Amino acid sequence: MSNDKVVKVALVGNPNTGKTSLFNQLTGLKQKVGNYPGITVEKKQGVCKLSDNIIAEITDLPGTYSINPTSMDETMVLDTLLNEKGKSFPDVIIVVVEIENIKRNLLLFTQIKDLKIPTILVINMIDQMKRKGISIDVKKLEEKLKTKIVLVSARKNIGKLKQWNIQFD
Ligand SMILES: Nc1nc2c(ncn2[C@@H]2O[C@H](COP(=O)(O)OP(=O)(O)O)[C@@H](O)[C@H]2O)c(=O)[nH]1
Ligand SMILES: [Mg+2]
Structure with a gap:
């Protein structure tokens, strides 16, 4: 356990x-989920085993629309991402966007x-794709945005971090 490499993920x-x-879903913890803004008022942390010797330490940050802070929540998020010496400064950022509003979410x-922190894009709520008649050309979008994209549904438990095939090194 003590020899495990810890990768910090925000x-x-x-x-x-x-x-x-x-x-x-990733940490097995049960933070409060809600459909109104501001429910994540502070950063919460949990761990998720990625492989035999890699552990992801995951930080759930409050919602933010841009990195030009207009609220205390956003200021906190920005501070976390800019302070290289901070305890929660991430090795990897996972930007979570939702399938219905990809375009709007891409500003962030x-x-x-x-x-310039390694970043991957997670498109969540793919359980809604069929019903909403949405389709995505993941490969094309990956090329356009120069990023790795993973499709998940946090609700239906589709898409486990372990299977994302991300190189953490
Ligand atoms: N259909 C669907 N709803 C989801 C999914 N993931 C989250 N939600 C819902 O979206 C809302 C916001 O979720 P939450 O995790 O609090 O979002 P956060 O504000 O980004 O932390 C809640 O009502 C969730 O139940 C998903 O994969 N599919
Ligand atoms: Mg939240």
């Missing part, structure tokens, strides 16, 4: 994209990517 995204649901993604 969950970032607009409010209501399912960050806390994903956090709960582009800003986060500019921070």
Whole structure:
């Protein structure tokens, strides 16, 4: 256990994209989930085993629309992502967007990517795809955004971090 490598992962995204649901699914913890903004008032942390000797320490951050803070929550998120010496400074950022509002959510993604911290894009709520008649060309979007994209449904438990095939090194 003590020889395990710890990878710090931060969950970032607009409010209501399912960050806390994903956090709960990955860590087995049960943070309160809600469909109104501001329910994640502080950063919560949990762990998730990735492989025999890698542990992801996951931080669930409050929802944020951009990295130009207009609230205390957003200021806290930005501080976490800018303070390289901070305890929660991430090795990897997971930007969570929801399937119905990918375009709007991508503003934040582009800003986060500019921070030059390794970032992947998680598109959540894929259980809604069929019903809403949405389809995505993941490969094309990955090329366009120069990022790895993972499709998940935090609600239906589709898409486990372990299977994401991310190289943490
Ligand atoms: N259909 C669907 N709803 C989801 C999914 N993930 C989260 N939700 C719902 O979206 C709302 C916001 O979720 P939450 O995890 O609190 O989002 P957060 O604000 O980003 O932390 C809640 O009502 C969740 O039940 C998903 O994969 N599919
Ligand atoms: Mg939340």
